[in-house]
Each structure stands twice: as structure tokens, then as C-alpha cells.
Amino acid sequence: MFPGASSDREKADFVVVGAPLDASTTFQPGTRFGPERIRRFARTFDDYDRRTGRFFSDLAVHDHGDVRAWDDAEEYLDYLEGVLTDVVWDDALPLVLGGEHTVSLAGVRAAEPDVFVCLDAHLDLREAYDGNPLSHATVTRHALDVADEAVVLGARTGSEEEWERAAEADVTVVPPEDVADWEPDFDGTAYLSVDVDAADPGFAPGTGTMEPFGLSPREVRDVVRDVAETGEVVGFDVVEVNDRDDGQAASLGGKLLREFVFAHAGSE
Numbered sequence: 001m002f003p004g005a006s007s008d009r010e011k012a013d014f015v016v017v018g019a020p021l022d023a024s025t026t027f028q029p030g031t032r033f034g035p036e037r038i039r040r041f042a043r044t045f046d047d048y049d050r051r052t053g054r055f056f057s058d059l060a061v062h063d064h065g066d067v068r069a070w071d072d073a074e075e076y077l078d079y080l081e082g083v084l085t086d087v088v089w090d091d092a093l094p095l096v097l098g099g100e101h102t103v104s105l106a107g108v109r110a111a112e113p114d115v116f117v118c119l120d121a122h123l124d125l126r127e128a129y130d131g132n133p134l135s136h137a138t139v140t141r142h143a144l145d146v147a148d149e150a151v152v153l154g155a156r157t158g159s160e161e162e163w164e165r166a167a168e169a170d171v172t173v174v175p176p177e178d179v180a181d182w183e184p185d186f187d188g189t190a191y192l193s194v195d196v197d198a199a200d201p202g203f204a205p206g207t208g209t210m211e212p213f214g215l216s217p218r219e220v221r222d223v224v225r226d227v228a229e230t231g232e233v234v235g236f237d238v239v240e241v242n243d244r245d246d247g248q249a250a251s252l253g254g255k256l257l258r259e260f261v262f263a264h265a266g267s268e
Contacts, residue, residue, distance in 0.1 A: 028244050041251040151172045156176055199215050
């Protein structure tokens with residue numbers, strides 16, 4: 001159980017769902033260990049949050065546990081979408097722990113946001129990667145099948161075709177050096193996805209495809225807070241955490257989930 005996520009499901013405002021998919025990672029695998037690793041490294045965090053004056057355990061968070069993954073990614077995403085749709089229909093907000101970034105597609109399809117907001121080192125706008133149209137490198141493109149627009153914060157790499165796609169009107173890319181000055185300015189609801197590789201690998205080396213010159217943890221935190229405080233977020237995830245470090249990426253992921261909950265609860 002994620003520490004403090006002790007609410008009954010029927011009373012929950014937020015539901016944590018682990019999605020340990022590890023099917024298309026292209027460099028360092030291990031995202032199957034991400035959800036439980038995030039829970040583990042969150043155990044040291046105090047229940048009380050000084051900034052908001054709230055206790056995490058008072059914020060009606062329930063941990064559903066993990067949705068066990070299998071090899072057929074398309075089939076798995078359909079099943080995961082059903083689990084997350086149940087959360088949405090129960091008037092709760094899904095908090096997904098990945099798992100590779102592909103799991104965000106299930107969250108987006110369940111929550112049906114107007115805007116997909118993503119912290120990510122990569123554009124993830126490919127039509128396919130290594131012949132796989134459901135690769136973690138295709139997430140933003142697929143999200144645009146549901147959302148009207150995408151905002152990618154911290155992106156610093158992509159193929160020539162991806163940058164051409166990113167130049168279209170429905171995509172906004174905010175480079176790392178401009179993220180600190182970015183403010184949420186979108187119409188309608190949003191789904192917020194945090195690929196932990198948005199942070200510089202010096203801070204979060206436990207991820208599949210590290211990309212230098214990234215964001216500081218405080219910059220990532222500030223975006224999470226700012227988007228959550230709009231009160232228009234209908235889904236949230238932290239993805240691409242693996243077991244290839246001493247807990248830095250998992251600790252950051254767990255802290256970001258808590259920051260999101262504290263900020264979103266304070267917006268109501």
C-alpha cells in the first residue's frame with residue numbers, strides 16, 4: 001500500500017493503481033518494479049505536509065494495488081482502462097504508478113481530458129518504434145487521439161519527424177530552460193503525466209532512457225503543484241521508474257504523487 005493511502009474505496013477521492021507494464025522499454029528494462037518501488041521509498045515521508053497544513057492520510061486516498069501486467073500490451077491497456085474507468089465513474093481521481101509510459105494511454109482513455117500535459121525528456125510523438133505502434137515512444141501521439149491538445153514540458157530530444165509533428169497547432173513544447181516560467185493556461189480538463197526522465201538523470205537515474213540536461217526535482221514539483229491547483233485535472237500518473245538506482249527515481253516519484261494530492265485537495 002502507498003503510505004497513507006488508507007481510505008476505503010467507497011469513500012476515496014483519489015485511487016492509486018499500479019501498472020507494472022514492462023514490454024517495450026528500449027534501453028534499461030525494469031519498470032515492472034516501478035509501482036512497488038515507489039511505494040517502498042515513500043515509507044519514509046512524514047504524513048504531515050507543512051506547506052498545506054494537511055495530513056496525507058486525511059485526504060481520502062485508496063490504494064487499489066497493482067493490475068498485473070502480461071505480454072500483450074494492447075490487451076493489457078484495455079483491461080487497465082476498464083479499471084481506471086471504474087475509478088472515474090466512482091467520482092474519484094486515478095493516480096497511476098508505472099510501469100512504462102505506455103500505461104498513460106489507459107489513463108487518458110479512461111479520463112477523457114481536453115488537454116494532455118506531460119513532463120518528459122522525449123516528445124513521444126512517433127507513429128511506431130521498432131515497428132511497435134504501442135511503444136512507450138508513441139504515447140503523446142496516441143493521447144492526441146483523445147485529447148484536443150498536448151503540452152510537453154522539458155522535452156529535449158526527438159526524431160526529425162517528431163519535431164515536425166510537434167510544430168503543429170495542437171502540440172506545445174516547452175524546453176527545459178523555459179519550464180520554470182511556464183504557467184498552466186489551457187481550456188477544459190487536463191491529464192497530467194510525469195515521465196520521471198523529465199528530471200535530469202543526475203537526480204533520477206533509475207529510468208529506462210536517460211537524457212541529460214533535464215529538469216531539477218523542484219522544477220518538476222512546481223509544475224505538478226501548478227497543474228494540480230487548477231482543479232481541472234482528471235487523472236495523474238508517474239511512470240518509467242525502474243530499479244536501476246538506489247531509490248532516487250522512486251523517491252522522487254512518490255513525493256510527486258503526494259505533492260499532486262496535497263495541491264489538488266487544496267484547490268477544492
